[in-house]
Amino acid sequence: MTTEHLSCQVVVELLTDYLDGALDADTVAALEAHLATCPACVLYLEQLRTVIESAGRLPPDTLSEAALAELEAAFRGYRPPATQ
Numbered sequence: 001m002t003t004e005h006l007s008c009q010v011v012v013e014l015l016t017d018y019l020d021g022a023l024d025a026d027t028v029a030a031l032e033a034h035l036a037t038c039p040a041c042v043l044y045l046e047q048l049r050t051v052i053e054s055a056g057r058l059p060p061d062t063l064s065e066a067a068l069a070e071l072e073a074a075f076r077g078y079r080p081p082a083t084q
């Protein structure tokens with residue numbers, strides 16, 4: 001399966017759908033497998049969840065542009081100490 005090894009970039013793009021429950025079971029399994037091994041994406045997921053909760057009942061489309069751009073910037077600023 002191509003979803004077996006997701007890159008962080010792909011995971012980040014899938015997380016809003018993941019929180020929406022919009023992903024199929026295979027994708028969810030692959031995404032959760034990635035989260036189990038990737039603290040950076042877990043951190044991103046937690047931030048995303050916080051933003052969505054604080055945004056209350058705003059539809060996801062309202063959230064996506066500004067808030068997600070901000071989160072993506074924060075995410076890209078995060079450097080795991082592994083690779084140099």
Ligand SMILES: [Zn+2]
Pocket residue numbers: 007008011034038040041
């Ligand atoms: Zn990741």
